[in-house]
Amino acid sequence: MTLSLDVMSLGVPEVKDAREFYTATFAPTAEEHGGHVNLDLHGTGQLALYGNEALAADAKKDTPAPDAGFRGYVMTFIVKQPTEVKNVVDAAVQGGATVLKPAKKSLFGAFSAVYRAPDGSIWKVAAPHKKDKGPVSEPAVPTETAALLGVADMKAAKSFYEALGMKVDKDYKHYADFHPDSGTCRLGLMPRGTLAKDAGVEDGGATGFAAAVLHRRAGSREEVDATLTAAASAGGGIAVEAGESEDGYSGHFTDPDGFLWKVTAA
Template sequence: MTSLACVTLDVADLTAADRFYTAAFGLGRALRLRQAQPPTTGFRGFTLSLTVAQPGDVDSLLGSALEAGATPVKPAAKSMWGYGGVVRAPDGAIWKVATSAKKDTGPVTREAEALVLLLGVADLGASKRFYSGQGLAVAKNIPGVYVEFEAAERPVKLALYKRRALAKDAGVAPEGTGSPRLTIGAATAPFTDPDGFPWETVPAPHPAL
């Protein structure tokens, strides 16, 4: 089965971006940065989501991101699914920090349980079949709504939403064109998916973020 090793974001200022992500999230090997600025406008068609253990961790990570220069998109709040909020990093990437828990049960750790890459796709069924053909096993499937793939105990998970639904969840307009400024790394041959997201070959991932 294909395992996601990392995601690489194209950023205009590599030094500034590295400083931001170190201060905000400290993700280590799961997130890579590359100095490049391919043309893009509006929503890039993806979000990155950090899942954590409890609301206190959400507040701590979002607070660090805002202090480091992120822009608030959706303030942290309770929902039927748990608790979370959304920010936009200085490089333009949209980040959600969330937990399924609604109450704190221990000290704040700021440790992310997983980094989830959510891709907004035009045809959910077609993208599901495409990725299944690339060796990813479906872990969760809500027909016409959501698909999540097995992560094989790796920190980077892949999930699919319809593009408009993902933009709505993030709190942004769905329109956008140009490069996603995102490359997905995995132990597989390079390819580009039906929605234009590129994959590149990297060594098999380590389980830790």
């Protein structure tokens, strides 16, 4: 059993509007599945768009989606060239995004920008160099995507995910991440206040359901059960007991900081 971030599911006010925004911004491959849309981010992970109420109901949450405050996580989209960062952000702004940090040279991520999407999620777009060092791809094709989680205790959060089989890649005082499987999002950890500051927002303000679920596609029902058991033993919680669902067989757990995961076997 090894946990991986196969899909990042976001709750949005209107799935149709969100699909148009993300398609214009990232140019992903899109597939409709009933009431939600799956977006393949050029082989570096998948994004799923659900209506806020549908995502909350599936997780047995009855609280509303949060306001514009910090939800505790930041999605990242890593490209090759600084010009590609600018192009992605320009496309996002045209679609209604709000710039939180304009594109510029930076220490953490050589060239980066941060914006808030119309659905309320925060995205950081970054390139490893301060100047273009090759052809500019249009549309920009990411080298990787990641979900950065703001946590209260780096050591405890890291230990939790290691207990679920994830292997640490980078490990610093204020940042750690795990080796991503091919075609999946990278998972990273930062102290919550540090992550909020890096995103250019105040730490606080959001209330209720965070409108985000990290999704693992398991290989069997036994793996679903084993993952939930391991999560509970490692300091997490069972949010929804495993059972039959529209996806086949699934259950939800939370990590020590309350981030919600769904594990599914088709």
